[in-house]
Amino acid sequence: MKIYEWLSKGPEDTSSLAQKIAEKLAAKDVLLLEGDLGAGKTTFTKGIALGLGIQKNVSSPTFTIIKEYHGKIPLYHMDVYRLQDSSEDLGFDEYFEGDGVTIVEWAHLIEDQLPKEYLAVSIFRIGDMERKFEFKPVGERYELLCEELFS
Ligand code: ADP
Numbered sequence: 827m828k829i830y831e832w833l834s835k836g837p838e839d840t841s842s843l844a845q846k847i848a849e850k851l852a853a854k855d856v857l858l859l860e861g862d863l864g865a866g867k868t869t870f871t872k873g874i875a876l877g878l879g880i881q882k883n884v885s886s887p888t889f890t891i892i893k894e895y896h897g898k899i900p901l902y903h904m905d906v907y908r909l910q911d912s913s914e915d916l917g918f919d920e921y922f923e924g925d926g927v928t929i930v931e932w933a934h935l936i937e938d939q940l941p942k943e944y945l946a947v948s949i950f951r952i953g954d955m956e957r958k959f960e961f962k963p964v965g966e967r968y969e970l971l972c973e974e975l976f977s
């Protein structure tokens with residue numbers, strides 16, 4: 827499986843990459859975000875929201891697991907970190923197969939319920955402002971997307 831690496835020099839860098847990605851996203855696209863607290867998952871998601879034309883401020887869905895935003899197409903932002911029982915079926919499929927883009931933070935916690943194809947994004951903190959992004963496309967749709975974006 828091909829992995830695409832990208833280095834970010836600061837939050838603005840992360841945001842502009844995310845906006846660039848958002849321009850290529852369509853309904854039913856799924857992005858899985860991994861990274862420690864403070865890595866930049868929410869910063870990245872805010873950039874995606876900007877790119878989708880969402881005006882409302884995006885914050886981590888702390889108490890709600892899933893938040894919905896409405897732009898050119900909807901954004902479903904999930905943070906499953908606080909799910910107690912990860913096998914509990916909260917109807918994630920309706921989002922994955924719905925009319926918008928879904929972003930899942932801490933997706934490995936709901937491994938059994940993930941769609942077959944997705945773009946996995948891992949963020950590593952390598953300095954105060956530096957972050958290494960690893961994009962792992964699973965499925966042809968996401969392989970093409972990464973080819974367009976990174977080569
Ligand atoms: P997470 O959602 O992964 O816990 P956040 O996006 O909430 O992380 O927080 C990331 C923090 O790191 C923010 O305070 C942000 O300003 C800072 N930061 C510094 N450099 C970067 C970078 N290159 N990309 C993203 N965030 C960065």
Ligand code: MG
Binds near residue numbers: 867868886931
């Ligand atoms: Mg967060």
